[in-house]
Amino acid sequence: MIHSPYIRKPASVQRVMGLVLLALMPGVAAYAYKVGAGILVNLAIATLTAIAAEALVMSLRKRPVAIAVTDLSAVVTAWLVALCFPPIVPWWLLVTAVLVAIVVAKHLFGGLGQNPFNPAMVAYCSMIVAYPALMSQWPPAGGLSFETQFGLILGGARDVDGMTGATALDALRTGLRSGTGGVDAVMQGSAFGFLGGRGWEWISLGYIAGGALLLLTRTITWHMPAAFIGALALISGLFWLVDPGRFASPLFHLASGGAMLAAFFIVTDPVSGATTPRGKLIFAAGVALIAWLIRTFGAYPEGIAFGVLLMNLCVPLIDMKTQPRVFGHRGQGNSR
Amino acid sequence: MITRLFKFHGGIKPDAHKHESAGAPIQRAPLPSRLIVPLRQSTRATARRIVEVGQQVLKGQRIGEPEGFLGTAVHAPTSGTVIDFGRYTMAHASGLETRCVVIQPDGEDRWIEHAPFDAEADGREATLAWLRDCGLVGLGGATFPSHVKLGKGSGVDTLILNGAECEPWITCDDRLMRERADDILAGARILFRLIGARELVIGIEDNKPEAIEAMRAAAQRAGDAVRIQPVPALYPAGGEKQLIRVLTGIEIPYGKLGADYGVQCFNVGTAHAVYRAIAHGEPLVSRIVTLTGNVARPGNWEVLIGTPIDELLPLAEPRPDTNRYLMGGPMMGFALPRLDVPVVKGSNCIISASPTLLPPPPPEQPCIRCTECAKACPAELQPFELYWFSRSKNFGKAQEYHLFDCIECGCCAYVCPSHIPLVDYYRFAKSEIWARERDKAAADQARERFEFRNYRQEREKEEKAAKLAAKAAETRAKLSSEAGEPAAGAAAAPAETEDPKKALIAAALARAQAQKAESQPRNTDNLSPETQAEIAQIEARRKAQAGDTPPPADGAVATDTPAPAETEGSPRP
Numbered sequence: 001m002i003h004s005p006y007i008r009k010p011a012s013v014q015r016v017m018g019l020v021l022l023a024l025m026p027g028v029a030a031y032a033y034k035v036g037a038g039i040l041v042n043l044a045i046a047t048l049t050a051i052a053a054e055a056l057v058m059s060l061r062k063r064p065v066a067i068a069v070t071d072l073s074a075v076v077t078a079w080l081v082a083l084c085f086p087p088i089v090p091w092w093l094l095v096t097a098v099l100v101a102i103v104v105a106k107h108l109f110g111g112l113g114q115n116p117f118n119p120a121m122v123a124y125c126s127m128i129v130a131y132p133a134l135m136s137q138w139p140p141a142g143g144l145s146f147e148t149q150f151g152l153i154l155g156g157a158r159d160v161d162g163m164t165g166a167t168a169l170d171a172l173r174t175g176l177r178s179g180t181g182g183v184d185a186v187m188q189g190s191a192f193g194f195l196g197g198r199g200w201e202w203i204s205l206g207y208i209a210g211g212a213l214l215l216l217t218r219t220i221t222w223h224m225p226a227a228f229i230g231a232l233a234l235i236s237g238l239f240w241l242v243d244p245g246r247f248a249s250p251l252f253h254l255a256s257g258g259a260m261l262a263a264f265f266i267v268t269d270p271v272s273g274a275t276t277p278r279g280k281l282i283f284a285a286g287v288a289l290i291a292w293l294i295r296t297f298g299a300y301p302e303g304i305a306f307g308v309l310l311m312n313l314c315v316p317l318i319d320m321k322t323q324p325r326v327f328g329h330r331g332q333g334n335s336r
Numbered sequence: 337m338i339t340r341l342f343k344f345h346g347g348i349k350p351d352a353h354k355h356e357s358a359g360a361p362i363q364r365a366p367l368p369s370r371l372i373v374p375l376r377q378s379t380r381a382t383a384r385r386i387v388e389v390g391q392q393v394l395k396g397q398r399i400g401e402p403e404g405f406l407g408t409a410v411h412a413p414t415s416g417t418v419i420d421f422g423r424y425t426m427a428h429a430s431g432l433e434t435r436c437v438v439i440q441p442d443g444e445d446r447w448i449e450h451a452p453f454d455a456e457a458d459g460r461e462a463t464l465a466w467l468r469d470c471g472l473v474g475l476g477g478a479t480f481p482s483h484v485k486l487g488k489g490s491g492v493d494t495l496i497l498n499g500a501e502c503e504p505w506i507t508c509d510d511r512l513m514r515e516r517a518d519d520i521l522a523g524a525r526i527l528f529r530l531i532g533a534r535e536l537v538i539g540i541e542d543n544k545p546e547a548i549e550a551m552r553a554a555a556q557r558a559g560d561a562v563r564i565q566p567v568p569a570l571y572p573a574g575g576e577k578q579l580i581r582v583l584t585g586i587e588i589p590y591g592k593l594g595a596d597y598g599v600q601c602f603n604v605g606t607a608h609a610v611y612r613a614i615a616h617g618e619p620l621v622s623r624i625v626t627l628t629g630n631v632a633r634p635g636n637w638e639v640l641i642g643t644p645i646d647e648l649l650p651l652a653e654p655r656p657d658t659n660r661y662l663m664g665g666p667m668m669g670f671a672l673p674r675l676d677v678p679v680v681k682g683s684n685c686i687i688s689a690s691p692t693l694l695p696p697p698p699p700e701q702p703c704i705r706c707t708e709c710a711k712a713c714p715a716e717l718q719p720f721e722l723y724w725f726s727r728s729k730n731f732g733k734a735q736e737y738h739l740f741d742c743i744e745c746g747c748c749a750y751v752c753p754s755h756i757p758l759v760d761y762y763r764f765a766k767s768e769i770w771a772r773e774r775d776k777a778a779a780d781q782a783r784e785r786f787e788f789r790n791y792r793q794e795r796e797k798e799e800k801a802a803k804l805a806a807k808a809a810e811t812r813a814k815l816s817s818e819a820g821e822p823a824a825g826a827a828a829a830p831a832e833t834e835d836p837k838k839a840l841i842a843a844a845l846a847r848a849q850a851q852k853a854e855s856q857p858r859n860t861d862n863l864s865p866e867t868q869a870e871i872a873q874i875e876a877r878r879k880a881q882a883g884d885t886p887p888p889a890d891g892a893v894a895t896d897t898p899a900p901a902e903t904e905g906s907p908r909p
Contacts, residue, residue, distance in 0.1 A: 067699065112701070
């Protein structure tokens, strides 16, 4: 017997995930145009792996396969993995990463809606720990032809010094640590554009456009992106003001690495993130803070993934402590 | 007048579907072949039947007496014969039964003699009693007795009439406001005086411009200082607490009544019925019901209470692909398990549903914690948390997260992209908690009874022991006073030092000895002086023969304690 309500908004998980994929398109387009079409190959590999893994695990778990595959959640995970990996990683690395995301991070914890950690970030962190060298080789924007990228993806020989370079974040760190000069001197290097990494500003703009779409369609709320961007700008700005020679500017931080991808697509993952309005602010700000700490003082070039995983751990506590007040209970000491 | 409207959190804007039936004027439904009139017409109170099977009744004749604080009277909706009395299935999601009087109409619809009630002259208490005796309950759906809601006649500043009618499809209040605005206002004035309010506000959703206009015109005609306030059409703006919030900014938490916050709310239909009851002396025997949905002739009908729904439905001409009927709106209503159930005072709408009009929900998917439900919840809850807790039967946590503040409006389930029937989970959790509380109350009662029984038994045992001890002590005292020191010393010494059981034994022994003492000398009691003298002689002889050895007093009774027997039993010469 079916009970009320008998009418439903035409909404579905598939629609939500489809919208996220659509919102990723501008960033992907800018990526393919500025850095190279290798990313499209990687997206295809990741998508196919994710769908196959999702179908396999669901059939092993004796759950309906068709619904799980068509809800597009695995595809979103796959795209996020591909987008935060270097576009020239060998195919087997990407396949392994997606398998880690879908099988380990998602289904071993109970599947859609049950994973405490962001699957894409679990994949990123395990791979950067396991294959730090491969995960650090980024092609200079527009520096590699599609054929070269495709060859590298298929496992071709790597002439690391000649073909690939470090990201802007990486270059800045190594530059600063080698003691050749301050931020300004290091940023004269070829890896840097007018804000962050050369060419990457456009990709960031693409992600911002997609984020705007998600905000307009109310797929995400303003809390997470605002808190993430605000906190990252605040903490980097403070240190930059104190010592601009040693610390990069807030704009550099925001335009570099995966900051915009993270602000609109990664910290906003509903399943593993905080859910209350105040909790979302705390969660995203925490990710930004940890990311800045790792970028500035840590051993890895990018810290967002670790920030996300660490804050994922805090989500139950954050949610519990930030429950909004309930109708009629205003100012009665019921807000926790 | 500048009025500020307040907002409530969340809410949804489903397709209103009002136009189907909103244009159809109220028509009087034809007399059905029989009327099944439930005696339970208000929340939690069943009236006492006062008619017999075979009895002729007139329209408006009382057939049930109000019982209890929440009771209201029940009346015959038309003239006819009482043909049955018994349990009939109600319009209820679970098909519950209740006691009903079945009346076969005689077709004349003849009123019992009735006269207007002079509310001014008879005073407040009498007016409330009159409303109770007219069977006045809230017509918004909850059927709460109006005379109870009118309360003490003080402390309520704002009277709100609820004409929001926020659920899709339903248009009965809309039509009533359009067609009988003057009567509604007159009823509102009666309620206003009874409740002692200072301000009267009528809240109507702004998707009913004709109703707003009609009410404004009526207010102008009457020269009333009433505020006809359009409110944004946002489900569930017609929920009592939501409407109060929108109009006054006051939030009434779960478990509290509007009256506690100086505001009271009545449905426009109730105001109309109050007017009929006071100005015409007519008890509440009919209401407006919207018949709509998958039908050829959607409309609004004035229907006698007790009319079986299957006799009502043909008026709307349901289409052949209709697969079920909903009572109430699509957000909070329920599918009727059967159709031979009567219209009751809370029945505002019957929607004919087809698989295309109200399709079954897509399969349930896992919750992705997208918080769409939290954004839509007018009670500002975190519905997905309640869902997790209800699903895992973590009811304590569910209550901690204010499960009972949920008004079951259905907004969360409406917006859920995973198509989870969220409200069902809350209903399940609530009923489980109620069941557990009932079980716990029963268990507590049983435990208390058991503990009291134990306590009583223990107490009785102690009382018995104390009584025995007292008796023993008394006996000992008596014995010692009768028989002197040796007996008292022998019996009292252990009694003082040992536990009561030993004292009891000692007392028993003492009693036995006393008895023996009483019985033993019986041979020698009441003897003539001659016989006594003879015995004394024999004793003296024995003593002389046996030397110092004391002879047994009685050879047949050998006792462990010969000494007292001797001292007491043998009267020494």
